Amino acid sequence: MTVDKQPLQQLEQNDAFIQRHIGPDQIDKQAMLAALGVDTLAQLIDQTVPQSIRLKQPLTLGDSMTEQDALATLKKMAAKNKVFKSYLGMGYHNTITPNVILRNVLENPGWYTAYTPYQPEISQGRLEGLLNFQQMIMDLTGMDLANASLLDEATAAAEAMTLCKRSNRKKTNSFFVAEDVHPQTIDVIKTRAEYFGFDIVVGNPYQDLAKHEVFGVLLQYPTTEGDIGDISTVIQAAQQQKAMTVVAADIMSLVLLKSPGELGADVVIGSAQRFGVPMGYGGPHAAFFATRDKLKRSTPGRIIGVSKDTRGQLALRMAMQTREQHIRREKATSNICTAQALLANMAGFYAVYHGPVGLKTIATRIHRLTGILAAGLEAKGVERVNKQYFDTITLKTADQTEAIYQRALAEQVNLRKVGEDKISIALDETTTAEDVQQLWSIILGTDHGQQLTVWDQQLADQGLAGITSAYQRSDAILTHPVFNQHHSETEMLRYLKQLENKDISLTHSMIPLGSCTMKLNATAEMIPVTWPEFSQIHPFAPKDQTVGYQEMLQQLADWLIEMTGYDALSHQPNSGAQGEYAGLLAISAYHKANGNAHRNVCLIPSSAHGTNPASASMLGMDVVIVDCDDNGNVDLADLAAKAEKYADKLSCIMITYPSTHGVYEEGVQEICRIVHQYGGQVYLDGANLNAQVGLTSPGFIGADVSHLNLHKTFCIPHGGGGPGMGPIGVKAHLAPYLPNHAVNPVDEALGNNGAVSAAPFGSASILPISWVYIALMGTEGMCQATEVAILNANYITEQLSAHYPVLYRGSNGRVAHECIIDLRPIKAEIGISEEDVAKRLMDFGFHAPTMSFPVPGTLMIEPTESESKAELDRFIDAMITIRQEINKVAAGEWQADNNPLVNAPHTLADITDAEWNRPYSREEAVFPLNWLKQQKVWPTTNRIDNVYGDRNLVCSCPATDTYRTE
Template sequence: MPSQNQAPLSVLEQKDAFVARHIGPSESEQQAMLAELGVADLDTLIEQTVPGAIQVKQPIDLADSRSEDEVLAYLKAVAAKNKINTSMIGMGYTDTIVPNVILRNVLENPGWYTAYTPYQPEVSQGRLEAILNFQTMILDLTGLDLANASLLDESTAAAEAMTLCKRMAKAKKANTFLVDKNVHPQNISVIQTRAEPLGYEVVVGDVTELLDQHEVFGVLVQYPGTYGDVNDYAELINKVHDKKALFCAAADIMSLVQLKSPGELGADIVFGSAQRFGVPMGYGGPHAAFFATRDAYKRSVPGRIIGVSVDTRGNKALRMAMQTREQHIRREKATSNICTAQVLLANMAGFYAVYHGPQGLKTIAGRINRLTTILAKGLQAKGVELVNESWFDTLSIQLDNADAVYQAALDAGINLRRIDDKQLGMTCDECTSRDTINQLWDLILGAGHGLDLDQIDAEIAASGETSYPASLIRESEILQHPVFNSYHSETEMLRYLKRLENKDISLTHSMIALGSCTMKLNATAEMIPVTWPEFGQLHPFAPIDQAQGYKQLIDELEEQLKAITGFDAVCMQPNSGAQGEYAGLLAIRKYHQSRGDAHRNICLIPTSAHGTNPASAALADMKVVLVACDSKGNVDVADLKEKAEQHKDELSCLMITYPSTHGVYEESIKEICQIVHDNGGQVYMDGANLNAQVAISQPAAIGADVSHMNLHKTFCIPHGGGGPGMGPIGIKAHLAPFVANHPVQSIEGPDPENGAVSAAPWGSASILPISWVYIALMGGNGLRKATELAILNANYMAKKLGEHFPVLYTGRNDRVAHECIIDIRPLKETSGITEEDVAKRLMDFGFHAPTMSFPVAGTLMIEPTESESKAELDRFIEAMAQIREEIGQVEDGDIDPENNPLKHAPHTLADLIDPAWDRPYSVAQGAFPVARLKESKVWPTVNRIDNVYGDRNLFCSCIPVEEYGE
């Protein structure tokens, strides 16, 4: 046979093939961009850009890149270590059936999970309609006036309810918040954690007895209670209102299908988890929390609200109402730091209601309640004592042999709730079967009990009795809007989902170059494990020996993150970046208290900081002192030193983002950290820009004591249209004892007395496999390459855009980090064109706008990420160059300053077919500004939306059907 030169097997295996798939530019494209920048290679670019003092000289201690098949096979073996029992633990988490049409077409669909928060509503109408459906559903079920577009989880929603009560109650001198003893323990813990720094007194007990003993600003009950009771609170609510306080109910969303709404009883705030509306338990999340209140409190509602407005043609259009949130308005006076919501999961819950409709939900709720009642009646017939006299889906029973029954149930594959050594709890759900009921009777009563399920069912039906007070039977209708009554066949539902998806721009269309948000590739291999049942069907409070796969996954991910950041420990509980800020500051606060330095409460924050920074500091009872930035956007070191020394006796910490919020590596960062440490403070590093540090520098080595890691940015968890997110914090050893623990499932490491900051012990655990897979696929060398390419792409973008627009800030050698800011303000002076006009015009080119007016008003902050090819970068640059030419035509007087393509952008199909078109430019110039758009065009479905109209005419539920045609 002829001889030939063959590559060795190690080369042919291509273990690191994924790295090249994650990174957008090919080798030849990289060389072309490097040549454009005038450097020979990536090493030279990094040396020119990143201060030598912070560079990591050794490779990070991570395994080499592995193939997709190898990584997924390993993770499948890890997942198999989780034991999936029938879960009857309850406590706010129940098993559910995810409709397959929603599973495949929403949860597993990048058209839904890669979209950004709908700040640019003209290209977000699909998502906005889905969220409006969710809000409408919540309004119907809670009986209140106003619902937001979801929060992080039920427990953090409980904390938000408390702070809203404090702000809005007329009992201004009161400082006590009453919490009923029948509230879920994780809710109580998060409330207590939130209240302590704010100085609120939280009293837990029987609120009907405690109310007369305290002056209160708010009262919270669970409806139904954690042990199953369903109580009529109408009389109590009147008493609370007599004391000029507000009444809150943590409600089970499925029970509200049958029960009188808390709003009808008089409640002021109703919140809860939407998890059981078709979202897997996932060992704790992500799950959307719902939050509803009265219209009078709309200006203080935490998070986002989707509202109805009109576009320039007068057509109905949706947008985020009052989208400048509290932390950006009130900053250090804010009582909420909410940034990420759980929009993807809220959409799933809303679609669950759309698919099933009111009758379908009534059938599901009725079946759950009937099975619970059959179980209860059977137990009562055999002399078992029920602790709760009323119920929807949960029973608590008194048994002398409770431990034995609990263990027998475990052996039989059923998880019950162990309340104490004499009481067990059991919660039925959508997945509970007749066999489950018979099995429970056998376990509790022994074989041969003689109970007949069908006979008991017939007796219940004949009696007509309900398992809860007759006064609480829901009489008001729910979900009467056509959207909940039109899509019950899978064909219609599939088309509806696709119709909405087609209205939005996501990463499936084009790059989303958002500064500070890192919208990089969310690879399919990373996403696949999320919907494995081994990860999805586990209750967060399942016995720890049933979650050994999760434990291994979390332990390994913590080790990966420690190797990347240099920290000694990681706390996984925070389920958003803002939650990470809050959790990290609480750890610093507790650390100072442990040393007798409770008086240390000054938090230094640069003026360029994101709004969540001062808001998080306020929630941690810290007083914000602002530090100036110089003309280049860097922290003014002299001002920092002066203020650190001025407040050295009270200095708690510095909050700083690195690279800076202005997109540059500050040369003085180590000096900045040392100044703070020399004056007794700690350094909190905001991890928003960690994508410019991975494998090149380390927050802990730079001088940070704690930092949150946005897994939904740097580590590939997708944005989901506004969430999910994860913001675990890395901490140095001296802070490790002071991070969050959990009252139900204790975590090794932190002080067991520490309270929780989120509902579940490990936050939104079911999305952690995404980041684990990303790191395993990339390996240490791949992660460094990703950071290098993020820096290369940003600098190429800055250089090419700099030929048309001023680049506001640069660092050493005129380089930027992973993002750049272009300044539109000078052009506004000469043409009247604003950054908003540029943002809307980009839609005509098929692009979502960059971050607008942050951190500097009148600018656009652009982050291309490492995942975009040079060809895609060039398409964006082409669009911006064309826009600059159009601005030039306005400046030169060739185009009317108010009647031009920028001011009228975006252009829609309605413009294309408008017979009355009378603008001084052609339809083709408006809708097809570059030739390539004639081959592939993303059409905004509405014209520019009137923000002022939307805020002045706040309407936050589905549009009445008769108005659709107007």
């Protein structure tokens, strides 16, 4: 039938989003199926997915929506949210995202679709942005070293606590937390401390610290109620008893306040949210973590360091990766996997754009308005709790508290009630003189008749009226040239574009990474993120102002529950690793509630991702490794033997399905049965859920809990290394043990369950991405996505298997959604390593597959369902060409130490050298296939020396003229 003769219903179906998300069209699918020797996609699925785990009933997600209908539906939900003026503070503030950053970073797929910079030669742009972030944090905190972001302020505080313990020789297990720390931070710290066996002492540090022997102290600067106390005396007292001090600092206040480093702090943490990142109902935001140099090898998270490439030029990379969980596994003290790279870059660019003068202007304006508000209230007899302040004042309101609070709500203003007799007000960079006039009226309940300009002149004469001279900053900040030369929008725009052009993202080519799916992040899915109704909501806003959010969150939860076969879901974990932690927390709490607190053995297959054993260790579990057989499957005999051996202490098993080896294990239900037989629970890692949806589910298989990587299966983009989201689904018996929240409870039924993240719904502002994706795909599309992911992976496997050994296959010779090619025989015989192949792929314009995981010396390839046959064929051609180059080395045509692979990647600097002393031509170096002449992506640096970078650790911005300019 021709298009013009189709009925209306068919015409509407032809406009469905499904066809835009899934790469191969029907003709391409048939060609790929023919290459696999099958006639239909259903036949391939039958050969691939064990019948025993296939769902008996189809999903009920509804029909696929058009982009216009989905966005219109979500807009109606968003309209139910009420965007009040927020003065709640507590680490979350309104901010102004400069439009040049909003459009060219947050809304730019060149920035948000890039992968974690494990391949630094094609990641120099975002690495430079993250290095700027680190330098900014070091300057503002006065510390020697900063990492490239953590998840949020509360979890950063928890990480600081564990750093203090492992870096301190004191035998005590007590950690002191000042009572005026943000309450959500105290909540998360208490949760984390329980399973480490730490005793949390909450009190007044000026009065109570001397009464306790502690290994560390946490202070808030300024406090949650806005006071700037004399924290130097507390730091000195802590030092006298050889305790370490963590200071949770407000980043904007540090522009004017003496740095915690100058005051003697050992660790400084906080949130960079108010540097241009919307509140978004709690996230995502970049936390910061800064330390003394002596603590650099204990610092959690990613650290960007300066190294050099093979031409001796400056180059950036992630430094000291041996600290990270994927290396340390069960010996890790942190399970951090995803950071907040996109948001850290935004915060760093905010500082670059405004510079030191601009930031001081913003901070001074906030402080001046706070002073005017305070002075006007004091003149009318309103007593203030905190005499010193930066942007927050807390008022003694006695029996007028509720009346003031209600007057504010009537004016669409949110104030913070502190107990029954105080109100706290936190100003920010969006606050205006008119807002102060409104606040005067709300607090006083009358036409106050005050002249703001009079107070302004008086305070201007006093300088920083709310900060004592002893705590006013006197040292210079942000002196590096990068913070002093991009203040016009023209210069800033060009700088952002210059950095973007150094990186490979999904805007260039497929990113074939196994384990971290990089699929289409459709524009329609991204649009709602910056809607004010989602982006400008405070995480602790009253629930009647977030009706639209609650509706969206509930529908997303319902859809995810339907697809996973679970009974309940928590949105709180704001990364996959956090989801693992929350899931194991639920298991531990369940055992404890049933009188089995002694159950602490966690079985983990040898193939598992490093976060699995690291997460188990954080819960105080004893990790026992289960062997895998020659086919990559869990060794059922070894599992049964170990489950029986540890029967009295068995807590759980952590498995991934399909396995990390890329196959659907036939014995997965037997794994669940064995573990349940001996009283354990089954944690099924949701990393590979994109190979399950519509065909099977964790709940159907027999698992009890899973985290769901929304930044994989459900299209939240990777952001160059974060954000991520890792909500957990659980069976009904684990539902009572999901995380709650002390400030903004998720569910009364969850009682006093501790929080795992700073905000009750984690990084809520990116959840609309997954909502839109599921709405656009519907039941049909979600099932197709899984099937085509399997088709694409098997097509690549079949095409490459004649050239490279494929390490693992299922019982019918099929792989799941990814395959592992084995380069160990090539390295042993010829000397070409998996790293050489990875770097050579850059010359073809591709990011490398996952390197040396889960098996050293291999590449794990995952194409996703969003890549077309044409793109898959480009990648296949590149890999076959590389194999032919390896053959030339084997034949002696090229020297083992001088060939295109060991010299890769090749840059413009290489091919413009006056001399070319290589056995292959310049054209072979940079245009190994003809199509590259039309769409070449140039690596901007040569291969980077990792060892040099770790031996000569530099994590701050070098002089501008040392950067390569070619």
